[in-house]
Amino acid sequence: MRKYIIKRILVSIGILFFVTLVIYTLVRCLPASYVETMAMQLSTAPGSKPYEEWLAQLNASYGLDQPIPAGYVHWLGDFLRGNFGDSWKFTVPVVEEFKSVIGVSFVMGAISLILELIIAIPLGIIAATKQYSKSDYIISASALVGISLPTFFFATVLKLIFAVKLGWLDTHGFVGRNFAQLDSMGQFLDKCSHLILPIATLTIVSVGSLMRYTRTNMLEVLNADYIRTARAKGVSEKKVIYHHAFRNTLIPLVTIVGGSLPGLFSGALITETLFSIPGIGYVSYQAMVAGDIPFTMFYLTFIAVLTLLGNLISDILYAVVDPRVRIAS
Amino acid sequence: MSEENKYSLNDDRRVKVLSPGALVAKRFFRNRLAVLGLIMLIVMFLFSFVGGLVMPYGQDEQFYTYTYLEKEYVGVTRNDDLRYAVADGQEFPTILQAQFLLALGKNKTEFEYKDISYAYAQEGEDLYAISTADGTLLAIAYKDIVNAADQMDELPFNVKHEALKAYVNGEGSFSADGTDYTLDGDGNIIEDNLVLGYISRFVVASKENGVEITRDFKERLEEALEADTDEFVYADAGGEEHTYAISYDASTKVWSVKQETETYVYDTYSRPSKAHPLGTDNNGMDMLVRLMYGGRVSLIIGFIVVIIETTLGVIMGGISGYFGGWVDNLIMRLVDIFYCIPSMPIIIILGAAMDNMNVDSQLRMLYLMLILGVLGWAGIARLVRGQILSLREQEFMTATEACGIRVSRRIFRHLIPNVIPQLIVSCTMGLGSVILTEATLSFLGLGVKFPFASWGNIISDVNNSYVMTTFWFIWIPAGVCLLITVLGFNFVGDGLRDAFDPKMKR
Numbered sequence: 001m002r003k004y005i006i007k008r009i010l011v012s013i014g015i016l017f018f019v020t021l022v023i024y025t026l027v028r029c030l031p032a033s034y035v036e037t038m039a040m041q042l043s044t045a046p047g048s049k050p051y052e053e054w055l056a057q058l059n060a061s062y063g064l065d066q067p068i069p070a071g072y073v074h075w076l077g078d079f080l081r082g083n084f085g086d087s088w089k090f091t092v093p094v095v096e097e098f099k100s101v102i103g104v105s106f107v108m109g110a111i112s113l114i115l116e117l118i119i120a121i122p123l124g125i126i127a128a129t130k131q132y133s134k135s136d137y138i139i140s141a142s143a144l145v146g147i148s149l150p151t152f153f154f155a156t157v158l159k160l161i162f163a164v165k166l167g168w169l170d171t172h173g174f175v176g177r178n179f180a181q182l183d184s185m186g187q188f189l190d191k192c193s194h195l196i197l198p199i200a201t202l203t204i205v206s207v208g209s210l211m212r213y214t215r216t217n218m219l220e221v222l223n224a225d226y227i228r229t230a231r232a233k234g235v236s237e238k239k240v241i242y243h244h245a246f247r248n249t250l251i252p253l254v255t256i257v258g259g260s261l262p263g264l265f266s267g268a269l270i271t272e273t274l275f276s277i278p279g280i281g282y283v284s285y286q287a288m289v290a291g292d293i294p295f296t297m298f299y300l301t302f303i304a305v306l307t308l309l310g311n312l313i314s315d316i317l318y319a320v321v322d323p324r325v326r327i328a329s
Numbered sequence: 330m331s332e333e334n335k336y337s338l339n340d341d342r343r344v345k346v347l348s349p350g351a352l353v354a355k356r357f358f359r360n361r362l363a364v365l366g367l368i369m370l371i372v373m374f375l376f377s378f379v380g381g382l383v384m385p386y387g388q389d390e391q392f393y394t395y396t397y398l399e400k401e402y403v404g405v406t407r408n409d410d411l412r413y414a415v416a417d418g419q420e421f422p423t424i425l426q427a428q429f430l431l432a433l434g435k436n437k438t439e440f441e442y443k444d445i446s447y448a449y450a451q452e453g454e455d456l457y458a459i460s461t462a463d464g465t466l467l468a469i470a471y472k473d474i475v476n477a478a479d480q481m482d483e484l485p486f487n488v489k490h491e492a493l494k495a496y497v498n499g500e501g502s503f504s505a506d507g508t509d510y511t512l513d514g515d516g517n518i519i520e521d522n523l524v525l526g527y528i529s530r531f532v533v534a535s536k537e538n539g540v541e542i543t544r545d546f547k548e549r550l551e552e553a554l555e556a557d558t559d560e561f562v563y564a565d566a567g568g569e570e571h572t573y574a575i576s577y578d579a580s581t582k583v584w585s586v587k588q589e590t591e592t593y594v595y596d597t598y599s600r601p602s603k604a605h606p607l608g609t610d611n612n613g614m615d616m617l618v619r620l621m622y623g624g625r626v627s628l629i630i631g632f633i634v635v636i637i638e639t640t641l642g643v644i645m646g647g648i649s650g651y652f653g654g655w656v657d658n659l660i661m662r663l664v665d666i667f668y669c670i671p672s673m674p675i676i677i678i679l680g681a682a683m684d685n686m687n688v689d690s691q692l693r694m695l696y697l698m699l700i701l702g703v704l705g706w707a708g709i710a711r712l713v714r715g716q717i718l719s720l721r722e723q724e725f726m727t728a729t730e731a732c733g734i735r736v737s738r739r740i741f742r743h744l745i746p747n748v749i750p751q752l753i754v755s756c757t758m759g760l761g762s763v764i765l766t767e768a769t770l771s772f773l774g775l776g777v778k779f780p781f782a783s784w785g786n787i788i789s790d791v792n793n794s795y796v797m798t799t800f801w802f803i804w805i806p807a808g809v810c811l812l813i814t815v816l817g818f819n820f821v822g823d824g825l826r827d828a829f830d831p832k833m834k835r
Contacts, residue, residue, distance in 0.1 A: 015662065019669045026675065030682040141362055144823060148815035150765055152772045153808035156791050164798045171794065269673060270769060288674060289681045296678065303671040 005316060012308040019304045020079075020297075024072045027293055027300075028064070034088050034291035035059060062088075062293070075297065085294035089287050094298045097283065102265060104174065105272070105279035108195060109264035112202040117257065120207050124214025125249070128222060129241055139211065146208030155201045155274045162197060169197055172276040198275045202268055213256060214249065221248045251322045259314025262306040353750075356828040363824020369817035373810065377624030384618045389780045391613040392605070395591045399574060401536045402588035405554065408532050409582075411455070411470045416486050421459070421468035429459055429470065453497030458490070466490075473497065475518075477526045479544050484518070484526050492518050496528045515548060536585075554584060601802050608802045611790065612779075620806055623782035627814070630698055630777070631764040635756050637702025638763075642709025643752070647740045649710065650717030660710070667707035676700055676766075680775025690778045697776055701763060712755060716748045750829040757822035761815040768811055784811045 039054040048054070059065045063074060078085065084094040127139040163171040170176060176190045221227065222245055230240050267281030276282065280299070287295035336343050347355065357363055411430070415421045425442060429449060432440035439448045447467070449459040455472040473496060475489045484492070487505045495503035495512050502511045511519045516528035524544075531554065533547050546563055553561040553575060564570045574587045595613030602608070607616035649660035679700055683693055720726065721744065729739045770776030771785025778786065787807040791797035797804070 011662075011665075015665045015669055018662075018666045022666065022670060023675070027678065030678065030685075137362065140823075141820075144362075144819045145812075145816060148761060148765070148812055148819050150768055150772075150785075150788075150808065150811050150815070152769060152785075153788055153804075153811060156788070156797060156804065157808070160797060160801075269677075270773075273773075284674065285677065288678045291681065291685075296674075300671055300674055303674065304669050307669050307671070 001319065004319075005312075008312055008315065012312060016301075016304060016308060020076070020301050021072060023300045023304075024075060024297065025068055027296060028068050028071060030291070034293070035062060035064065038088075064293075079301070084298050087287065087292055087295040089290045089292040089295065090283075094295050097295065098280065098298065098302075101278055101280050101283045102267075104195075104277060105267035105281060106264055108199055108202065108268065108272075108277070108279060109266075111195075112199050112206070113257075113260070113264060115199070115203045116207045116210050119203070120210035121214050121253065124211045125218050125241070125246065127211070127215045128218030131219065140215065143208035143211040143215075146204055146206070146211075149205055151201060151205050151270045152274055154205060155197070155271060158197050158201060169193055174277050194275075195277070198268070198271050198277055201271050201274075205271075210256075214253060217252045218245060218249045221245045224248075251318075254321050255314045255318045258317040259310040261313065262309040266303050266306050353825075353828045357824050360824040360827060362820050363828070366817045366820020366824060369813050370821060373624060373814045373817060374628070376810070377621055377628055380621035381618065381625060384615075384621060386615045386618045389612075389614060390618070391595055392609055392615065394594060394613075396594055397589045398592045399587040399589055401585060402573060403542060403550075403586045404534050404536055405550065405584040405586060406532045406534075406582060408472055408474055408530055411457075411472060412474065413468050413470050414475075414486055414489055415468045416466050416490075419465070419467045425459075425467075426470075429457075433457070452494050456493050456497045469493065473516075473528050473530050474532065475526055475528050476544075478517075478524045481525055488518070488525075492526075492528060550586065607806055608800070610787070610803055611796070616787075616803060616806070619782040619787060620784070620810060623784045623787055623807065624810060624814070626694070626777055626781055626783045627764050627767060627785075627811070630694065630701075630767050630783075631760045633698045634701040634705065634763045634767075635759050637698065638705040638759065639709055639752065639756055641702065641706035643713050643745060643748075645706065646710035646713025647717060647745060650714035651721060651736070651740050651744065653718075657714070661714070664707045664710050667704065670704065672704040673766075673769075675704065676770060677773065677775055680770060680773070684775065690781055694777055694781065697767065697770070701766060705759070705763070709752070709755060709759075712751055713745075713748050716751060717744050720744055720747050750825075754822050754826045754829065757818050757825060761818035761822070764811070764818070765815055784808075 035058045036055065039051055039058055042048060042054045042058075043051040049057075056065070063071060066074060086092065087094050087097050090097045123139050123143075127136045130136050159171045163169050170193075174191060174194050175187075176194070179187060179190055182190055222241075227240060227245055230244050231237075235244070265280070267279045267284070269281035269285055271277075272279040272281035273285045284295065284299040286292075287299065413421060413426055425447070428440050428442045429447070432438070432449070438450065439446060441447070446462045447459060448462060449457045449470075452458050452469075457470040459467045459470065461467060469490050471493050473493060475484060475492055477483050485506070488508075488510070491503040491505035492510065492512060495501075496516060500512065502509060504510065508520060510525075512528075513519060517524050518526045518528070527544060527548075529547065529551060531547070531551055533542050533550065535542050546565075549561065549563055550573075559575050560572060561575065562570055562572050572589045574589065575584055576587070577584050600608055605615045605617065607620065610616055610619060645660050645664070649657045649664075676697075679696075683696065688696065717740075726739070726743065729743050734743070767776055767783065768785030768788070771778075771783045772789045774786070774789060776785060777783035784807045788804045788811075790800075791804050
C-alpha cells in the first residue's frame, strides 16, 4: 500500500511537471495583453519613453524576455521555493490575494456538497429500489434535467425570480449596500443571504450526476447474488436495502465523494462570476481575462494539483474502503 | 397470426428472430424517456436546420421601424409688454420710454424730461399715442403686434397706427395716408384683397434654424391656443400633415410647440408580434430567426467537436489498448496530462487572447472547435483502451491473428466495432456537454461572436440587467432551446446505454 501511494505520488508529480509546462507554454505564447496595455498607458504620459522601450523594460522586469524553456525553469524554481510572485492585476502577492478569496469558495463548495449528498443519496436509492416506477422516472428525468441545465441560464432565471420579481435577495455581490451599518451578526446574515442563490445554483446543477451515480451503483448491488440470497432467506425488504445493499453502495460513493473533496477549493468559476462573489473562481476569471500571468499560472497549477490529489484520494479510498480490492504491487 | 398458424408447433419460423440491432432498437423505444429525448432532438433539428430555410428573414437581417420623436418646433409667447413704434422722422429713445411708463403707472397723462414736456393719450385698450406738448406724434405704444404678411414689406408707421387703432376699437376698416384698408376678424390688414399684414398678441419664434413660420400656421396655432387644446394637426404647403403637441410653461409663460416627426430607426427590442413572433434583439434582428441560426451553429459546433474528439480518442485509445507495453504507458500518461489540464480556464484564456487579437468571427469558430476537440479526447481514449484491453484477449482476436489479418485492420475492423456501443453512448452524452460548454463560452463573450448567433451569445444580452428584467422574450427562449437540446441528447444517450446493456431485463 505504502509503495503504491509513493509510486502514485511520484507519477502525479511527473504529470504535474508536464501539465505546468504545457500551461506555461500556452500562457507565454499568448499576446501578453496586460504588459502591452501597461506599456501603452505608460508611454502616453507626457515626456515618457516610447512604447517599445517601455514594453522591453516591462517584459524584462516580468521575466518575459527569456525564451520559454528558460522562463519555465525560472518559474518552476520560484514556484518550488514558494515564491509565486505578485499578481499584476491585483498588485498584491498572489498568495495574499489567494488567501483572501479561497474561504468563500470553500464555504460555497462545502455547503453545496453537503446539500448534494443529502438530496442525491436518498433519491438515488429510492429510484433504484423502485426501478421503472413513476418515482424512478421522475427522479431520473430530473437528475438529467439538472445535468443539462446551463449554469448561466439557470442562475439568470433564479436571479429574475428571487431577486427581481420577488425582491428577496440581491442579484450581485457578496455584501449588501448597507453592509457597513450592520452589527457583526447582521453582517454575517447579510453574507449568508448573498450566498443563497449561488449555492442553490451550484447544488441544483451538480446534484444530478451524484444522483445518477447512486442509482446506477445501487441497481448493480441490488442485482448481486448476495441480495438474492438475503431475500431468499426471508430478510425483510427494509433490511435488505438499508443493511445489505446500501452499505455496499457506499463503497463507490465514498470513493467519489472523497475524490471530489480537493475540488471544494477549486471554486466555481461560472457561478461565482455570474453572482460576482469574490471567490477564487471569479478572481481568477478576472485575472485570466486581464492576462495576469502570475495569478493565472498559480491558479491553473493549483487546479491541476487539486485534480491529481482528487484522483489519488479516490484511488486510495477505493482500496481502503473495499477490502476485496488488493493492490498489485 | 393466421400466417403463424400454418406452421407446426416446433417450426423454427414460429420463433421471431431479432438481430442484435433490432433488439437494441426495441429496448430503446420501450424507454419512454429515451423516446421523449429523441422527439425533442428531432424537433430541435427541424427547428434549427429547416426553420432557417422556411423563415422569410435572413440571419442578420435588420428591421426598421418608425418612431415618433418630439422635436421643439416653435415657442409662442403672449406679448404682455408694451412695444413702441416711432413715427417717421421722430425719435423716442429708451429713456423716454421709461418716463412714459412711469407716468402711465401714476395715471398722469403728461410727463417731463429735460425740460421738455410730453403727453400721451389712450387710443384704445393697450394702445397709447405719445406726442410732444405741441401735439406732434412721437410714437405709439402697443401690445398687439402688427406683423408684415409673408413676403411683404414692413408696414409704414401710419398704417400700423391706424390699423392698431381700428383693431383695438373693433372697427372693420380704416384709412391711412389716403388709402382705405379693411381689417377682418382674424386681424388681417387687407388692401384690395391683398393681405399686407396682420395683428396678433402672440409672438411665434421658430426654434429651428431655417424654418419659416407661415401666417397660416400662426393663425391655426393661435386658434388652438385660444381653444386651449394640447394638440393640433397642420398640413404644410406640401400637404404633409404633422401633429404638434402644445404645452404651456407657466413659469416662463411660453407655449412650446413640439412637432412629432417620424424617424426611421432599427427596431430594437420590439415586443413579440405577428411579424416577429419572438420580437427583435438589440440590433433589430428577428429573434426567432436568430434562434434558429443559433441552434444551427450550436449543433454544428457540437457535432464537429465530438467528431474531432472521437477520432483522436479512438486512434489513441485503439493504439494504446492494442499494443500495450511502453506505447500504452506513453499514451496513457499523455491522457493523464490532458485529464489534468483545467480545460475551462484554458479555453477562457484562449478566448480572451483571441479577443485581444481581433480574430475574425468565422475563424474564431473554427479555432473554438479545434480547441474543444483537442482538449476533450482523453476521456474517449481511456474508454476505448479499457474496452480493447479486455476484448483483445478474446478468442475472435486470436482468430484474426491466426488468419494473418494486418494490424490496422484488426484494430479498426474487429476491435473498434465492438467498442461502438459505448462510443455512441459517450458521444451522445458528449454532444450535450460540448453544446453546454460552447454556450457558456459564448455567454461569457469568449466563444461564438456576432454576427453569428449562438444560443449562448443570445442569452449574454442579460448582462444588461434592464434587458434581463424587461425583455424576457430575448433570453428565455434561447435558454429553453439550449435546455431542450442538451436534455434530448442526455435522454437519448441514457436510453442507448440501457438499450445496449445486454444485462438489461427489459
